[in-house]
Amino acid sequence: xxxxxEQDRPQLAAGRTWASKGLVTIGTATVILFVLSALxxxxxxxxxxxxxxxxxxxxxAIAGLGQMLVVQQGGIDLSVPGAIxxxxxxxxxxxxxxxxxxxxxxxxxxxxAVAAGALNGLLIGTMGLNPIIATxxxxxxxxxVNLQISGGRPRITTRLMGDIGGGSxxxxxxxxxxxxxxxxxxxxxVKRTVAGRRFEAIGANQRAARAAGLRVRTHRTATYVWAQxxxxxxxxxxxxxxxxxxAFAGDTFLLPSIAVVVLGGTSLLxxxxxxxxxxxxxxxxxxxxxxxTVLGFSAAISPLVQAAALAVGVSLYTIDWRSILARRPxxxxxxxxxxxxxx
Amino acid sequence: MxxxxxxxxxxxxxxASMALAACGSSGGQSNGAxxxxxxxxxxxxxxxxxxxxxxxxxxxxxxSWRLVTTASGKxxxxxxxxxxxFRYADGQxxxxxxxxxxxxxxxxxxxxxxxxxxxxxxxxxALTDSFKAGVVTVPYxxxxxxxxxxxxxxxxxxxxxxxAVNWSTWIKQNxxxxxxxxxxxxxxxxxxxxxxxxTLRKNLPDSYKFIGQTPFQPxxxxxxxxxxxxxxxxxxYPKIDVIVSDFGPTLVSSLPLxxxxxxxxxxLATSDGNSLSCFWQDQQATDPFKMMTVTTxxxxxxxxxxxxxxxxxxxxxxxxDSFKGPVFEDSVSQQPHGVQCRKDLPGDVYxxxxxxxxxxxxxxx
Numbered sequence: 001x002x003x004x005x006e007q008d009r010p011q012l013a014a015g016r017t018w019a020s021k022g023l024v025t026i027g028t029a030t031v032i033l034f035v036l037s038a039l040x041x042x043x044x045x046x047x048x049x050x051x052x053x054x055x056x057x058x059x060x061a062i063a064g065l066g067q068m069l070v071v072q073q074g075g076i077d078l079s080v081p082g083a084i085x086x087x088x089x090x091x092x093x094x095x096x097x098x099x100x101x102x103x104x105x106x107x108x109x110x111x112x113a114v115a116a117g118a119l120n121g122l123l124i125g126t127m128g129l130n131p132i133i134a135t136x137x138x139x140x141x142x143x144x145v146n147l148q149i150s151g152g153r154p155r156i157t158t159r160l161m162g163d164i165g166g167g168s169x170x171x172x173x174x175x176x177x178x179x180x181x182x183x184x185x186x187x188x189x190v191k192r193t194v195a196g197r198r199f200e201a202i203g204a205n206q207r208a209a210r211a212a213g214l215r216v217r218t219h220r221t222a223t224y225v226w227a228q229x230x231x232x233x234x235x236x237x238x239x240x241x242x243x244x245x246x247a248f249a250g251d252t253f254l255l256p257s258i259a260v261v262v263l264g265g266t267s268l269l270x271x272x273x274x275x276x277x278x279x280x281x282x283x284x285x286x287x288x289x290x291x292x293t294v295l296g297f298s299a300a301i302s303p304l305v306q307a308a309a310l311a312v313g314v315s316l317y318t319i320d321w322r323s324i325l326a327r328r329p330x331x332x333x334x335x336x337x338x339x340x341x342x343x
Numbered sequence: 344m345x346x347x348x349x350x351x352x353x354x355x356x357x358x359a360s361m362a363l364a365a366c367g368s369s370g371g372q373s374n375g376a377x378x379x380x381x382x383x384x385x386x387x388x389x390x391x392x393x394x395x396x397x398x399x400x401x402x403x404x405x406x407s408w409r410l411v412t413t414a415s416g417k418x419x420x421x422x423x424x425x426x427x428x429f430r431y432a433d434g435q436x437x438x439x440x441x442x443x444x445x446x447x448x449x450x451x452x453x454x455x456x457x458x459x460x461x462x463x464x465x466x467x468x469a470l471t472d473s474f475k476a477g478v479v480t481v482p483y484x485x486x487x488x489x490x491x492x493x494x495x496x497x498x499x500x501x502x503x504x505x506x507a508v509n510w511s512t513w514i515k516q517n518x519x520x521x522x523x524x525x526x527x528x529x530x531x532x533x534x535x536x537x538x539x540x541x542t543l544r545k546n547l548p549d550s551y552k553f554i555g556q557t558p559f560q561p562x563x564x565x566x567x568x569x570x571x572x573x574x575x576x577x578x579x580y581p582k583i584d585v586i587v588s589d590f591g592p593t594l595v596s597s598l599p600l601x602x603x604x605x606x607x608x609x610x611l612a613t614s615d616g617n618s619l620s621c622f623w624q625d626q627q628a629t630d631p632f633k634m635m636t637v638t639t640x641x642x643x644x645x646x647x648x649x650x651x652x653x654x655x656x657x658x659x660x661x662x663x664d665s666f667k668g669p670v671f672e673d674s675v676s677q678q679p680h681g682v683q684c685r686k687d688l689p690g691d692v693y694x695x696x697x698x699x700x701x702x703x704x705x706x707x708x
Contacts (some may be wrong), residue, residue, distance in 0.1 A: 043578040048604040052574020056567070097689060151410060151706075156618055156690035166596070168603075242566040243596035244618060244691060246406055248436060249567055293575040296556055298531070 022265015022277040025316065030284040037291045044287075044294040051173060055166070055241045057286035058179035059234045061279040063253050064260035065186050066230030068278050071261050072203040073223050074270030075124060075131035080257050082142025083116060083228055084250030087235025089146050092155040092245065099160035106236065113232035116142055117225030125220035150247045157243050165240010175237045179279060182230065187275045199223070204271040255306050256285055262313030269318060285309055374496055375455070375479045375654035382658060383424055389649040390423035391656030395454035397426045397648070402441045402461025402485075404433035406564070407691030408590070408616075408639060409459075414706050415698050416457060416644040425656040438462040445469040448478075455479035455655035457647045460487040463534065470495045479655040483647035484640070484666075486534045496654055499647040500665045503535050506589070506637045507542035509670050510612040513635045514547065514585055517675055518610055521550025522584030525576055525609075527569060528559030529589065536561075536589055543587065554580050564590045566597070573597040577604050585610045591636055592616030592691065601630075608632040614639040615671045617700070618690025620682045623674065633675055634682060638668040638695035645697065671695040 037044040063080055070077040087109045094105035116138060123134035157165075167174050190196040202209040202219050210216050231250075238249055262268060263285070264278035285306065292301045315321075381392040399416045401409055413431060420426045430453060434441030441462055446469055448456050456473060460466045460482045467487045471494040474480040480495040491497045514524070526543065528536025540558035555576055562569040569588075576583065577600055588594055591613035601608045608630055613619070615636035623634050643666040653660045671694075672682045683694045692703045 041579065044575070046578040048574055048600065049578035051603060052571055052578075052600065056571060162596075238567065241596070242570065244407075244566050244592060246565055246567075249565070252567070290571070290575060293572060294579050298556070300531070 022274045022317065023280075026263055026265065026277045026281050026284060030280055030287070033284060033287055033291070037287065037294075040291065041294050044291045047171075049290060049294065051168070053286050053290040054283075055173045055175040055237070057283045058173065058175035059237050059241070060253060060256050060260060060286060061179040061282035062182050062230050062237070063234040063257045064264070064278045064282050065182055065275060066227035066234070067257040068261045068264070068266055068273045068275065069186070069190075069223050069230075070131070070227050071258075071266050071268060072200065072270055072273040073220050074203060074206075074268075075220075075223070076135070076258065076268070077120070077224070077227055078132060078135040078254065079116065079120060079139040079142060079228075080231055081248070081250035081254050082139035082146065083113065083231035084235035084238060084253055085248055086112060086116075086142045086146045086149075086250075087232040088239040088245050088249055089150045089247055091161060091236050091239040092157055093150055095158045095161075096155050097158055099158040102158055102160050109232050109236060110229065112145065113228040114225055117228030118221070120224035120228070121221030124224065125217055125222075146247055155244075157239050157245070161236075161240045162243060163240075165237045166243070175241060178233065178237060179282075182233065183275055183279050186230075190273060190275065195219075200272055203273070255303070255310065256282075259306050259310040259313060260285055262317065263309055264313075265317050267318050268314065281313075374474065374477050375657070378657065380657065380659050386423050386425075387649070388659040389653035389661055390425055391653065391658035392425060393656045394425050394427050395652070395655045396428035396430065396452065397652065397655070398430045398432070398448040398451075398453040398456035399644075399648075400432045400434070400441070400444050400448065400456060400458045402434040402438075402459050402466070403436040408592075408641065408693065409433075410706050411693055411696055411698065411703050412459075412641045412644050414703070415641050415696060416648050418698060419645040419648040420652065423652050423656065423658075425658075426652060434461065436461070438465050441466055442469045445473055449473045449476050453478060455651040456481070457644065457651050458482045459644075460485050464488040467494055479651050481647050481651040481654075484535070484643050497650055497664065499643070499650055501535070501640045501643045502665045502667045503538045503589075504542040505667050506614070507539040508546060509637050510539075510587055510635070511543050511546035513612055513670075513673065514551070514587075514610070517633050517635075518551075518584050521548070521552075523552050523554045523580065523582050524585045524587060525555050525580070525583050526553060526557075526559045527562050527572070527586065527588040527594070529562065529564045531561040539587075539589055551585075554583065562588075562590075562593060564593055566593045566595070569593045570597045570600070574600055577601065577606070583609045585612060587611075588613040590614060590616075590639070591619040595619055595622050595690070598622065598626075610634070613637075614668075615683075615693060615695045616690070617683075617685055617688055617692040617694060620672065620694070621684040621686060621690065623682050624684045634672070635670065635674065636672045636695075638671045639693050640666060640668045641693055641696040641698070642666065643668075668695075 034045060043049060067077055090109040091105050094108055095101035120135055120138050123129045124131050165175060198214050199219050202214055202216050206216055239245055260278050260281040263281035265274045288305050289302050292305060382388060383390045383392055397420050417429055420429055432444035434444055456478055463485055464487060467489045470480055470482060470487055474495045481497055481499060482495055483499040484501050486498060486500060526540055536559045560572050562572055586609050595618045598608050610633040612635050615638060646663060646666050649661045672680050674682050685700055688700045688704050692700045694700050
C-alpha cells in the first residue's frame, strides 16, 4: 500500500511539466520521421501511400484514445481485439449487404459495446479485479459472441458502409474526419468539463479523490464503457475500410493501441491523459510501419517496430529514471529516495 | 540403502523396457481397418462398412473460404453412412490451440482425422502422436513436413505448382512482351505461396521481373494487410503489369486504389471468388482489366476426406494423391468459362466449388 502512494506522488508532482514533453517529443519525432521518409524513399510520403496509411492510423488513433482513458485510471484494456472484431462482425453480418439495415447494425454494435464496457467496469471498477485478468476474460467473451454471430466468417461490407468508412472527402479519407471528431470530443470532455476534470483527478490519485468525496467507483466503471464505445467506432470503420474483413481483424490493434498511448506521454501508472499526442503517435507509428514496408523490409519488422516504440515510450515517460539513478549508489540513496518522494 | 537402490534400478529398467517395447510396436504401423476392401451399397467406392467417427480440424477457420471448405468436408463425409459422428475444431490461427485440438480429438476417440496444418511443421509432433495412437491421420493442402507412414497416413496436397503453371501460361499469352509482376501471397514462409513463386519464376523468362518482396509480399490473406501493402507498392512502383494473388477475393478492397492514383488496374492472375468476379464486371464500364482465375480449391478437402474415410472404414482407397485445381475463368479467351458473377449471391461464395453457390450462401447463417 505504501508503495502505491509513493508511486503516485512523484507522478503528480512531475505531471504538469510532462504534458508538453509528450507533445513536443512525439510531434518532433513525427516531423523527423516524415522528413526521413521523404529522403529515404519519396514513395513512402506520396498521396497513394498516405491514402493507405491514414485510414489505418485513424482507426488506431480512435482505439488508442479509448485505451488512453483506461490507462489514465491506472488500468489496461486487453479486450481491444475482441471489441473491434465484434463491432465489425456485427456491421457486416446484420445487414448482410443490405445498406438499409446499417442503422440497426450500428445500434446493435453500440448496445453490445455498452454491455462489454459495463462488464469490464463492473469487474474492475466495482469488484476491484485486476484489469489485465478482467479485460482478458472480457476479450474471450467478446470473441465468443463474435463466433456465435459470424461462425468466424464476416460478410461483405455494405456499399453505404464502404462509402462512409472507406471513401474520402476532398481527397482526405473519411476515417480521418472521424478520428479528428473523436479527438475533439475526448479532449473537450476530459479537459473542459467538470466530470472530465474529476475523472483525471481520480486517475492521478484515487485515495485523494475518494477523500475529496469524488465518486471513484462510478467514474472507473464508466471509463470502460467509454473505451468500448471508441473501440466500437474503430471496428465500424475497419468494416468500412476493408470490404471483406476477417472475424479476427481486431487482433492487430492490441499492441499498437497501448504503444500510442505510451508514446503520447500518458503514464502507465495513471493520471493525466494526452489525447492530441496519442493521435499524433498513431500517425507516427503507422507511418513508421508504412516506411519499412515501402523500403521492402521483411514482414517481421512491423511487430518489432511496434514493440520498440512501446519500449521507448515506457522508458521515456513511465520509468522514473531520476529516482532509479539516485538509488544506484547505495549509501546516498537511503537519504535521496524519500526526499524525491516527498518533494 | 542397497536394497532400495536395487529396487529403483529394477523399476527404471522395467519402465525403460516397457518404453522400448512401446516404441517397437509403433514401427511398421498400420492404422485403420485391415483386411479386404468393403463397400456400403449405394455409397461411393471409398466408403467401407466399419462405423467410424471423423474429425475435421482447421488451423485457422476465420474466413469464408474455410467455411465453404469445412462444409464441403462435412458434405463429403455425409455421403458415407459409415461415418456415424462428425466433429470439427478451429485453431483460430493459434498454433498452441491447433495442437491441443489435435490431441483433444485423439483423446475423444475419433477413428480418423483430416487436418489443415496451417502452422506447418509446428503441428507435426501432434500429427505424429495421433498417427501413433492408431488414428487415421490425413493432413491436407499445407505440407507439414515428415513422411507418410511414419508421421501420418498420407498428405493430400493441392498441386499449387499446377496453379502457377496455369498463371504463367496465361501471363505469357496476355502480357506477351514481359513486364513487372507483383506477387501477393499468404503468411510469410507458407509453403503454398513459396511453391507458386518458384514455379512462376521457372516458367517465366527473365523479361518478366518480380517486383516487391520475393518470394512474395506476405498479405496473410487478410484484406486489411493487402490494402496496406498494395498502397505501398502502388506508391513505389510506377509500372505494375501483372498482379498474381493466390487468394483473389482479398484484392477487392485494394484494387480501387489504382483508380485513386490515376492508374489502370493491371492484368490479374488469381483464384476465383464471387466478389472479385462481380467487381470485374462492375469495372467493365469504367476501367476494364484482364483477369484469369484458377479454382480456389475448396474441393481439396473432399479428396482428403475420401482418403481418410476409405482407410478407416475399409473402403477402396482413392488413387489420386493431390488435388489439381483447373482454370476456372478467363476474361480473354472465355475458356473454360467467362467471368462468372452472381449478383444475387453473397460476395464470399466460390462458384468454382462442387457445392452450389446457393447452398454456400446459406452457410454460417
